[in-house]
Amino acid sequence: MEPVISREPVISVTNLSKTYQNGARALDDVSLKVQPGEIFCLLGPNGAGKTTLVRILATQLLPSAGKVSVLGQDAIAHPELIREDMAIVPQEGRPGQDLNAWDYVYWYLRARGMVAREAAARTEATLKEMGLWEIRRTMTAKLSGGLRRRVLIAMAVATGAKLLFLDEPTVGLDPEARVATWDLIARLRKQATVVLTTHLMDEVEALADRIGILAQGRLVAMGTARELSRFVPSKTKVVLGEGLELPWLAARGEVAVRGRQVAVYPFDEAATREIIDRASSNGVSFAVAAVGLEDVYLRVVKEHGEVVAS
Amino acid sequence: MKRTLRQLWAVTMLFGIEWFRRWPIIIGLAIFPVAIYLVFFLFGGESVGKQVMYGMLIAGSITTGITSLAQCVVFTKSLRIQEMFVTSPISPLTYAFGIALSRLLPGLISTVLFMSVMLAVGYIEPAKVVVTLLLVEVSDILGAMLGFLVATYFPNPQHIGGLAAMLGFLLTMVPPVLYPLDVLPPTWQYAMGILPPTHAAHLLRAFNGVSENAALPVWVSALALLFFFVTSVYLVARRSRWREV
Numbered sequence A: 001m002e003p004v005i006s007r008e009p010v011i012s013v014t015n016l017s018k019t020y021q022n023g024a025r026a027l028d029d030v031s032l033k034v035q036p037g038e039i040f041c042l043l044g045p046n047g048a049g050k051t052t053l054v055r056i057l058a059t060q061l062l063p064s065a066g067k068v069s070v071l072g073q074d075a076i077a078h079p080e081l082i083r084e085d086m087a088i089v090p091q092e093g094r095p096g097q098d099l100n101a102w103d104y105v106y107w108y109l110r111a112r113g114m115v116a117r118e119a120a121a122r123t124e125a126t127l128k129e130m131g132l133w134e135i136r137r138t139m140t141a142k143l144s145g146g147l148r149r150r151v152l153i154a155m156a157v158a159t160g161a162k163l164l165f166l167d168e169p170t171v172g173l174d175p176e177a178r179v180a181t182w183d184l185i186a187r188l189r190k191q192a193t194v195v196l197t198t199h200l201m202d203e204v205e206a207l208a209d210r211i212g213i214l215a216q217g218r219l220v221a222m223g224t225a226r227e228l229s230r231f232v233p234s235k236t237k238v239v240l241g242e243g244l245e246l247p248w249l250a251a252r253g254e255v256a257v258r259g260r261q262v263a264v265y266p267f268d269e270a271a272t273r274e275i276i277d278r279a280s281s282n283g284v285s286f287a288v289a290a291v292g293l294e295d296v297y298l299r300v301v302k303e304h305g306e307v308v309a310s
Numbered sequence B: 001m002k003r004t005l006r007q008l009w010a011v012t013m014l015f016g017i018e019w020f021r022r023w024p025i026i027i028g029l030a031i032f033p034v035a036i037y038l039v040f041f042l043f044g045g046e047s048v049g050k051q052v053m054y055g056m057l058i059a060g061s062i063t064t065g066i067t068s069l070a071q072c073v074v075f076t077k078s079l080r081i082q083e084m085f086v087t088s089p090i091s092p093l094t095y096a097f098g099i100a101l102s103r104l105l106p107g108l109i110s111t112v113l114f115m116s117v118m119l120a121v122g123y124i125e126p127a128k129v130v131v132t133l134l135l136v137e138v139s140d141i142l143g144a145m146l147g148f149l150v151a152t153y154f155p156n157p158q159h160i161g162g163l164a165a166m167l168g169f170l171l172t173m174v175p176p177v178l179y180p181l182d183v184l185p186p187t188w189q190y191a192m193g194i195l196p197p198t199h200a201a202h203l204l205r206a207f208n209g210v211s212e213n214a215a216l217p218v219w220v221s222a223l224a225l226l227f228f229f230v231t232s233v234y235l236v237a238r239r240s241r242w243r244e245v
């Protein structure tokens, strides 16, 4: 794999919109750029348009409006020029035929035009890295869901493509396999550009160079994790058990009820102390934590939802 | 060119290996026509049996082509494996033909098994085996192309198997495939000419000297089969577009 050296963005999307034939508006005026060697994470609620965007970039789906440039080519007019350099793990893809992991990876590489020796070497290396080597001869139909998912990731990663699309790649993987997959993806960094969608905040924190948040088809936030943290007014939050009155808390910070917990983003230092004091004197459990990506995400998505509703 | 062939072979293997592993199906496909033959032989004697046996070669290849391919296309689409091929250097035509071949190769094994039976009982001359096989493969590919087209028009996994089976039935039971062409009046012989299996069966019987006093000339059938073959390949090329709208 040769390192990506060009300074041009690998992906450049301008005013992209997609309305499906049934009238569903999945993307609404999205513009973004992804730089070479970057791991770009797409976040957003179910139905936000992540898969739609990925499938347009991966030349599977035509947009309704807008410009899409991928690897320096017009991806709408000339998909054939860039498909060589791309690979994808589809969101719901699962290998389900009477084939084993070796067959899938090896023949997929051959089908992409790789010569036998290279395909065999890459298949072996990738299966080992993905923890699939021991079970390479087991029919995928007999593998667990997570293992089947790993076969698909192995197929895409083994290609050595310059641009990888991973649509919720680690769904259903056990924590150990998930971390191993992160390692694998992190190692691709610099050699390849990765566009990854996920609902897992720790996945984003482990991998992302930059993050885009989609909500209802619009790109509502984009930047590095640090840049995005500006969307939340405080650096810390207080997570409380049940027991304190919400109006009293709301006077001291932004309040978000999450199940049986209440998260408060205090307006200032004094408010933080007040909340902690009151919690401890009332016997309410509390914890002070740094604001993370999840807080940013929840706030951005909620804010956007309210804007649309009004 | 070399690369395209390599890709074609790999797609064939990727979708075909599982069939080679399912040898009971392959043997089953070979036994089925023999069973049909026995039934007709018992009720109609040798000449009817022979007619039907040749008809079964065509009917069998067309139905397996249609149903298995339609199922396979929809299957790979619903499992989303197909998307991995879209985002790759593999052209849609290579993909379509690879899948078609992946069904033909195992089908070929059953055809060869069946034809060995025909050879053993002296129903086919050794010198005519190769051309016969070729004709059978042409109808196989025709069936596969039709299956592919059906799958692109009716992409519903629940119905595709049934739809394809219905189409296969119509294409092999209605036209003179299992029965001789000359039982039909001349105008009907030409009318049945709109269905490709008519010509495949006609050619096959004429070539192997199974008597038919057909009004439809053999050269017309040869041309018609060529026409259907080219047209179906063209349609598949047009329909196998990678991109959704």
Ligand SMILES: Nc1ncnc2c1ncn2[C@@H]1O[C@H](COP(=O)(O)OP(=O)(O)OP(=O)(O)O)[C@@H](O)[C@H]1O
Pocket (backbone or CB within 6 Å): A020, A021, A022, A024, A025, A026, A044, A045, A046, A047, A048, A049, A050, A051, A052, A053, A091
């Ligand atoms: N093939 C389709 N035809 C019509 N509408 C579609 C199609 N695919 C997606 N949609 C609609 O487009 C919108 C965006 O869907 P998309 O799959 O892109 O969301 P997503 O962000 O990937 O969601 P998830 O997190 O659940 O995967 C949804 O409203 C969905 O119903």
Ligand SMILES: [Mg+2]
Pocket (backbone or CB within 6 Å): A050, A051, A052, A091, A167
């Ligand atoms: Mg999705």
